Amino acid sequence: MTHLRHIWPALLLAALFLAGWETYVAVTGASALILPAPSDVALGLWVHRADIARHATATIGVASLGFCLSVGFAFAVSVALHFMGWLRRGLMPLLVASQTVPIVALAPLMVLWFGFGLLPKVLLVILVTFFPMVISLMSGYASLPDAYRDQLVSMGARRWQVFRRATLPSARAPFFAGLRISATYAIVATIFAEYAGARSGLGIYILTAKNNFRADLVLAAVVVSACLTLALLACLTGLERATGRRYRRPRHA
DSSP states (O other): OHHHHHHHHHHHHHHHHHHHHHHHHHHHTOOTTTSOOHHHHHHHHHHTHHHHHHHHHHHHHHHHHHHHHHHHHHHHHHHHHHHOHHHHHHHHHHHHHHTTSOHHHHHHHHHHHHOSSHHHHHHHHHHHHHHHHHHHHHHHHHTSOHHHHHHHHHTTOOHHHHIIIIIHHHTHHHHHHHHHHHHHHHHHHHHHHHHHSOSSSHHHHHHHHHHTTOHHHHHHHHHHHHHHHHHHHHHHHHHHHHHHHHHHHHHHO
């Protein structure tokens, strides 16, 4: 019931939007080739559910692999930047510059360089998602109060011990914030990579449906991609709550 109280305004607005959309299509007689009604989108999703599920499974696999690798890569880079000031001063401008390259231009280049296999899609997901996590972790490391650090140093803690016992726990909340931001990019980056060139996935499915003038199937794939993103965010929220309970006990002790 508590969760329902939080989400019912969003559900109500979504229902009103869909009802208005359905009414507009019915009143204006808009062509299904241009603006299909929500009922047509739902019908297309149901009729082609097996094909869409197959492509969605491919997208989930690529996005999950790329996102997991991105988490590990972001953590390793953030630790290196934290302990090596010269590396942080030299590498941070390059990391920022890498985010100015539009994904629309980067996806075809990845396919051109690495082919139509798994590698270019995974690399694109990593490139798009790891930067928010690196920035969030670096911000979390910097949020440790100097008093905590000084107290541990006065007790004989080495730099790595200070990092493990105080600096890393202080970055937990910013890290999960960065995870949620990156999660919203993971599915989108995968679809862009598939759109540029792939054998399966929601991206190639959207491209095929567009070329066949099936706007209802394009929107059905968009709905599925949005649901996948929401599911990933829900998993991260559950993970944050589960680790939060485990983290609070030793911290209070």
